[in-house]
Amino acid sequence: MNKKLNIFQQVRELEGWAAIAFSATLLERMLPNYNLFCEVTEFADPAQYRKTLNSIWEWLAVPKAKINFSAQLEKIEELVPDASNFDNYGVYPAIDVAMSMSATILLIQGEDPQGAVVVSKLSQGGVEAFIEASSGEPLESQEIKQHPLMQWEIETQQELLLLLKEYPKGAETCKKLKALATAEGMSNIGIEI
Template identity: 25%
Template structure:
């Protein structure tokens, strides 16, 4: 499958062929790659409640293992991830708030997918992951020297799509989709494998921890 970092049409087609819970599992795995960004932010600024998104994402995995969906609880967990003491304000924390914000947005979208597992809800999660990478590379990766103003828009975005973080994310998404396509039943062993399959020493999709 040939997916491009800046388009989601191919991804949508792949997701349309998956059962509902398989879609949610794909999104949950994506969130696991993003959650360390929130934890890193909390350590950096001594603010936030890391337990809240962790508990929320754990609930998704429990649902995937067969727990009945409690709509009230799912909605409460979504609200918790948006609380003032959990969701960082960009006016207070500036650029440092983007990565943790996107992690929380992704988890909230995945919780919503537990209630309504549409392709669009899953894509919402994936877009948060890719936007995290897209925003991080040009502004916080000091090794990235290409700029839109100097090198032009086409070269700028091509360089982002070719960056190791972007390539790794696209490879992981394709790998997860392949695994989910080949797996009929989401048993405990498979879900544990999927949940822990991003082997990055506890770091996020942009190497934060």
């Protein structure tokens, strides 16, 4: 639990560009969950989420880029699945992606200064829920913490926090962050990219 609290505390201390870059990197890891959900259920075309995340990366790489994030927010909010309309588990990770995308845009717009913490918690919470759902039985919190997916999630967020302290903001750092997010070829819950 200590590591988890420690991460949330460190994320809470991120500001501006670093907080948004942290959120975008976690979103990059989560996005395949939304894509797979759309593919399986034919709920929506997931391309809008990719476009919006690309806009966030563009804004991070070129902060003077003119992007209408209010319009982006509207477009992604139209594509949030309603859990009561689906009977498959995939709707929950898809909702996590949608909520994380909204939180990141609100962070960019200065409307939610804790947006990065929201994304961090949704990503970790999504991994925890997936571990429980796939085990088929209730697990102790220690068992969840020891699970390889949760260990990977915590390690990734810690590595990301270190990278953001080391590297200056800009396009080169964005490339490194994207590489970190996709290096394993899997989403945060282990779905192949």
